[in-house]
Structure formats: C-alpha cells, structure tokens
Amino acid sequence: MALTELQASVDKNPVTQGEYIALTVTADDDLESQALDTSALLKNFIVGRTSVGRSTQIINFDTRKETRWQILISPKQLGQVTIPAFEINGVKSNPIALQVVDSASQPQQMQNLFLRTSVSSDEAYVGQLITYKVKLYLAVDLQRGVLSAPNLDGAQVKQVGDDKDSTDIVNGRRYRVIERTYSIVADNPGKLMISGVNFSGDVLVNGAGGGMFSFQESRPVQAQGDSTVVTIKPVPQSYVGDWLVADVVALQEDWKDGQTYEAGQPITRNISLYASNADETSLPDLNIPLPPGMRSYPDKAVKKTIARDGQTVAKLTQTVAIVPSKAGDFTLPEVKVAWWNPHLNKEEYATLPARQIKVKPASNTPTPDLTMPTPTTTTSAGYWPAATAILAVLWLMTLGLWLSARRKAPIKVVDRIMATATTPTAPANLQSAIDKDDAAEVLNALLHEVSSIKGQNISLGQLTQLSAPLAAIASKIQAAHYSRTPKETAPLYQELQGALAQFRSDELQKKQQKSPLSSLNP
Template identity: 50%
Template sequence: MVTRQFFILLLLAIGVAHPAFALSKIEASVDRNPVMEGEYFVLNISVDDEVDTGKLDTSALLKDFIVGRTSVSRSTQIMNFDAVKETRWQVLLAPKQQGQLTIPAFSIDGVSSSPIPLKVVETGSQPAQMNNLFIDAKVSTDEAYVGQLITYKVKLYLAVELQRGVLSAPVIEGAQIKQIGEDRDGSEIVDGRRYRVIERTYGIIPDLPGQVNIKGATFAGDVLVESQRRGGMFGFNESRPMQAGAPSLTVQVNPAPTSFQGQWLVADLVALKENFPEDIKKFTVGSPITRTITLLASNADENSLPDIVQTLPDELKSYPEKPQRQTFVRDAQIVSQYSITSAIVPSKAGTFTLPEIKVPWWNPRLKRQETATLPARTIIVEGGAVSDTPAQPTWETNSAADKGWSWLTTVFAALWLVTLVAWIITLVAWRRALKNQTAAPIAVNSSISSAQSVTASGLKGLEQACASGDVSRIMLQLQRSFSELQQTPMTLDKIAEQSPQLAAAIQQLQIKAYSAKADKSHHTDSANTSSANSNNTNSHLSAECTALLNAVKACEHKHSNPKSAPLSPLNPK
C-alpha cells in the first residue's frame, strides 16, 4: 500500500516538474546572404513542437519574392529520456529586385520569429567562389559592322550535380542570333574550387548600325545540394531549383563604309580555292570537266557569302549543281563555306582560258577593303570541232537564202516531231511493260527497220543502239531505259536533270545529229551522201556514246545501291 502511494506521488511530482509540452520558439534562417536577383535560395523555418502545417502563412513573401516549392517535415528525437519534437518548413524564394529586402516575421500560436534583413545584388556580381552555380559570357569584339558575325560564348559553371535544366540564348533586338556547333562539356578550377563547365557558342549578326544591348543568357533548372536537415546518422542530397544569368553586354555596330565596292562581305579572312583535274594536261571535245570552287570566310555568316558566277568562253558550256553552304568550327574559329560544282563541256578544240574570279571583302581589323582571287586557268582541248549551230550556206541569190531558212525550219520541226513521237511511244511501251513484264519492239521511223528495232532493255539495249550509230534510236532507248529505271515515263529533259554529265552527253549527241543532217542536206548526190554520212556518223559517235554510257552507268549505280543514312544519336552530348 505504501509502495502504491509512493508511485502516485512520484508521477504527480514529475507532472509538476515537466508541464505538458507546448510550442515555445520559432526560428527563421536563409542558406546564404547576400543573394543575386532572380536566384533561388532556401528559407528555413522551424518550431519546437509538432504543429499543423497549415498554420504557417507565407503570403507576406509574395510582395518581394517569387515563392517556389515548399516542403514540410516533422521529427521526434529522444534526448536524455526526453522527447524533442520539431516541425520544419523549407521554402524556395527568388528576389524580384535588387536592394535591401526584409523577410518578415512569422507567427504561430502567438509565438513569432525574428525578421531577416536580406541583401540582393545584381546578377553576375557575386564572387565565383561564393556560388554553386553561375554564368559567364563574353563577345569576340565590342565594335563590329552591320552583317559581321559576332561570337558570343557563354559558360555555365556548376559546383553541384545537375539534374535537369535549360540554358537559354541571349536576348538582343535588331540582330539575328543562332547557335553554332555543339555544347562542350569540361571542367575548370576557379579560385581553388573545381567546377563542371558547359560551354555554348552563339553567332550574332547585327542588322542595323548603332549601339546593341545584349541581355545575357540565362539558366533555369534543378540541382542536387546537400540537405540541411538536422538529425539522423546519414546525410543525403535534395533537389533544388536554381536560376542564373550572364551579365548584359554592349556592342557598337558601324554601318558598311560607303567606299566599299561590290557585295558587302565582312570577315576576318577570306580565301578562294578550286578542285580541278590537275593530272589531265589535255581535254577532249564533248568530255565533261568537273570543277569545284570553294569560298571560305573566317568569322562570317554563311548566308552573307556571295554566289560565284563563272564567265566562260562560248566554246565551253557550264552545267552547275546546286551550291552548298555550311558553317563549322575549326581551331576555335567559326568558318563559313560556299562551294559549287560544275561540269564544263568543251564544244570545240583549241586553247581556252577560264577567267579569274574575284570576291571583294572588308577586313574589320585593318578597316580596309581586300580581295580574294582565284587565278585564271588555261586549258587545252583536243578533238574535232562540234558545231552547236548548223553550217550556213553562202548562196548568191535570195531564193537560196529562202531555201536555207525553209531547210532550217524543216529540221527543227522534224526534231520536235521525233521527240514527241518518241515520248508517246515510250509512254505506251512503259504501260505495256508494267502489264506484260516484257517490252515489245517499237518502230521509230522508216529509217529503222523491224530488224533494227530496240529489243533489249537497260544498259545492254543502249549499247546496241550506240553500236547502230543512229542518234534517234539511241535517244529512244535512253528514254526507255530510264522509264524502266524510274518506273515512270521520262523525257529527255527529265533525264538530263539526273546529273550534269548526263545532260552534257545528251546535248553532244543532239548536236552531232543536227550537224549530220545539216551536212547531208547540202549535198546533191543523195544516195552517195546518205551512205557516206551513215559511215561518218558511225565512226564519229564513239566518244559521245562512251560519255553517255558512262553517265548512265553512274546513274544506274546510284539507284541500285542506295546508302542508308546513319541514325542521329539519341542522346547527343
């Protein structure tokens, strides 16, 4: 009985000595001070009791801060046989403006925290060693010309682990901006602290003269930082959103000088070069010559490079391909390139000069106009002359001239009719081939007998047509072969679009046929002339047929052996 009474008195004494636990203290702190404008920091609020999380009112923060994610945690610890409880809030804040701000006091159940004075400084003004994340940027020059490529390099420094984020381009009015190349990922040591560095390069091309203000690139994302929660045996990291921005920069843009002559191009260095078959000393009439001209410019925009126009002698016909433009980085320099490839076909033998090519440009460092020059080149062409116009007879009477014009009109009409008939026949043959999978012989005109009609398909049939020496038959078989290859009716014009070499070969055959008809019409002895002309045609078509067959083989090889394009990397660095 005495023991029971003693135990009850002991419990009452403990209750008097330790009253019921109640909230008695609120503490508020920030993880760093000062902070930069727009940069997220953490506001920690803790109370020494377990309370309802809805009792904390943070609406007063909205006046001066952007309020981000808020997390709440509770903990209970036993210390010296006493239960210590705590409720903790972590609020992500970003100041809206620079200057001296105040984080107000917070009250719960009549207990208040102390207000916190906070200094907010300009973005990018904090020393690097005080930041877990910051951005630096610079431009290649603070004075430029309209149309000049200004290099803007931005570096994102990270001393914490990056989870995700977006690095946005600088903002600028009155100029074009584009990213050049891929991001570079490396590391640097700044004031004894190692940072991961992500570097990106932009090209800025001002459109108007005057002072250009560049608002710096910005970053927004999530990083992993060490948790500041107390208690527990093990530390851990937590995700936290962060923002940073590069300082603003100014560039003075000058107009193009009025003394400049030519199409405006400003670059640090400009060069012209060509790719030409140097190993060939003499060329042949009708054989295409491949020439590639390349214009290179350092620190220039590819779209500002002028088109290169080749002025050639009348005896040289040029068949250019579509020009190519690209920009790449080489030895820390941005290089823009313009290249154009042409097939040059000589129609006559002789010695010809490819004129020099000049490209004027402005040197911004020396502030003067300079010229990039591709020297003139002399070529020697051998072989019989191929006339691209019929020989004009010299008659003394007007009636003879009238007959000449009549003959010329007749020839053009005949060629047009032959082409039309050949196209119609090819269309019919192609449809029959799809239906019957076999090609029936087609008669072109009375000069081709049924025994000579085209019976083979593809390259073999074209070789047989070339062996016959009949240009009409060659053209018909050419259309038939490409119609089968493309699975659609093909005209000579469409076939010529397949490649410059093929276009040149077709033109030379047409010129040959036209010249042969012109020579034949001026002979009085039609029977002897017909035989002689036939033999002459057979003996002089070998070069043209060889060029045609080579061009066709190249096209067939291109269609029969397509190369698979590589897949783009799924996760580019």
C-alpha cells in the same frame, strides 16, 4: 498537446540577389501541411519548392511532436527585405530581416555558381561575325540546368559547336566550367545591345544541420551574365561587289593542268570558297565566267559553317559542269571574289587563276571524206555520144516548157522558186528521231519543223529568239546527251512535243490575225 511555439530561420544571411535560400518554419505539434500560409512571401520573393517533414520523440514517457516546413525563396530586389511573421492557431513566428546584396559585391570564392561572358570585339561591321562566349562556373554538383541564348534584336544568333566541359581554379577554389560559344551577325549599323544570358537549374547542397549523417538536397539556383554593347559600322561606300567581311577569304579548286578534253563531253569544276570568322549566310554566290562556245550547268551551291580550333569557318562548295560545243583552245577566265578585311580596313580579292584547256573534236562525229574520186577509164567511147544527144534534146524540151509556163504565170513560178529556196533541204522525222533516242537527230528534226512553220531556215542559235521554251528544252536535251551519267530523256521529248505544238498554234494565230479576213471571223 497543443501548438505553443512557431519558429522561423534561414540558412544564409546576407544573400545575393537571385540566389535561393532555405527558409525553415518549425511548429512543436503535428499539423496539417496546409496549416502554414506562405502567400505573404510572394510580394518580395520568388517562392520555389516547399517540403514538409514530421517527427515524434518520446523521452521518459514525455512525447514531443514537430512539424517542419522548408521553403526555397529568392529575393526580388536589393537592400533589406523582411520575411514576415507567420501565424498558426494564434501562435506567431518571429520576422526576419534579410540583407540582399549585389552578386558583384560578393567575392567569387564565396559563390557556388556564377557566369562570365566575353565578346570577340566591341566594334564590328554589318554582316561581320561576332563571337560571344559564355562560361558557367560551378562549385557544387549540377543536377539539371538551362542556359538561355543571348537576347538581342536586329541580329542573327547561332550556337557554334557543342558545349565544352573542363575544370578551373578561381581564387583557390576548384570549379567545374561549362563553356558555350555563340555567333552573332548584326543586320543593321548602330549600337547592338547584347543582354546577359540567364542560367536556371538545380544543384545538390548539404542539408540543414550538417554532421556526418546529413544528406544532400536539391536546391534551385539561377545566375545572369553581364550585358555588352557592340558598335556596328555600316558597309564602306568605297566597297564594290557582294558584301563579305571576314578575317581571311580563299578560293580553292582541284584542277589538273595540261589535260585535253573532248567536244560535247562535260568538264566538271569543283570550286570551294572559305571565309574565316564568317557565317555561311554571308557567303555570296560564285560568278564563274565562260568563254564563247561553252555552256555551263551549275548544281546548287552547298553552304555550311565549321567550328575548328576555336575558329568559325564558313564554306561554300560549287560544282559546275562545262560543255564545250566545238574543238579548239579555250581560256577559262579568272574567278574573283571581293571581300573586306576588317583588320586593315580595305577591300581585298580572293582569286583563282585563268585556266588554259584544249578541246579536241568529238570522237563520235564522222570525219568527212575529202579525197577526190578516181576517174574510171574506158577504152571505147561506147554509148556516151548517144547519151549526150538524148540529154541535149531533153534539156531543150524542158527549157521550152519552162518558158511557156513563165509566159502564162510568171508570178507563180517566182513564188515556187522562193518557196523552194526557203524550205530546208534535209527534212527529218521528229517522231522517228525520238524513237531512236538520238539527240542529234531530234534537234535536227526540231529545226526542220520550226523552219517549215516559219517558212525560212532556222538555226539552233536563232531558236532562242523565236521560242524561249523550245530553246530551253533543246539545251536540256543537249545536257542529257553529253552527260557522263545516263539520264532519262523520255520526259524531255514529251515536253518538246508539247512546246512544239504550242509554237505551231501560236504562229498560226499570228498569221490569221495578219489576214484581212480575220476581222470577219465571228
């Protein structure tokens, strides 16, 4: 037996660009797998998987052997493409003229797989979310596949939610439909080119020959969606505030009116910002103003994007603890967020109304005793006349000594009086207050230490101007003291002592620099 015949055939002609077809080459002899050279196909085709099969038939003692190569190929260009002739041991196959057409020219009911894409709008503003949907239609069983994201520059692309799987009938043929949604946010104005997505994978099709005994085989497929151009408009010059463009924007807060709060106790506010058809990265930080006499301790804002009923909703949640420092009636100002309505082309505002609150004195603050002491009555003058005489004598002696000292050193007496007037009258021990873990005593002792260093009475409000680190640590200690949940204060006290030591060293250095002797110090 020797090779006498070599035949080549395709399972489909014409073929759409990008579609894979099966090229079959059959030899009437038992040959090695590498006997067929397919390198000539690489010029005009994408060459996929190649499979080799052999068979032997014996009829009336007549033996017939066969070797079959099946090569999956996809044409690279439109028009007429020629599959070259193959040669094995001097025997050649016939060349095949293959007609390649555009996928758009083929009726969809004849296609086993195709893509459809859509965009929510052909115009959008910078920062506005554009919804890009991709639908993959399959009339054959999908074995595996990969759908690429749209390729574009100057924009952020994210997949929204999970893929949706459904069925649809197109031109009388039933298709399996896999839908995927992307959000696109452009960064700059101009023309935004959204290149078509690509799908590549493997499907199961009936094998060559047909009949009741034919088997399904895996066939690679690929498809590409259409490209789209979207016009991106700049931020309007009339807009004021942090740029936010969405369909609808709203502020929401869980708040109960008519409640009374206590000075020094934190008031928790949970405010949520919702923006329909927007991305979480576009949401601005909330500006929550406060009246005088209150401090705020905000947590880090939490942002996320939610896909609901085919809409994309961005949400920002801001939790802030407000601590009133005194009792009284307060007004929490209105919270306002500016946003741009693309449908009306105007600036609008999402608002929370102002809140009226009442703050009562702290329950742990001692109430001063304002009652006058009742005078003690006695029936006899007793020792009062003698005591009065003794006090008069002592007062005269003290006055004499003071006048004598004033004559001798009047300047020192004035200095001493001034020093006494500028020294705090209620000294406190910082370490003792720290050991008690009493925030009020710790802050009182801190002010005493700073006043001693500066030589004048220093209030908590003046501490910020003197030392920002000490003022910041004092605020942290206040927040920890007034928090409803227990907080570790030992690290704060240690940090306070270190900052106080640095402040004392800095002040000493300033005094030395002002002294005339400092220039003589080597």
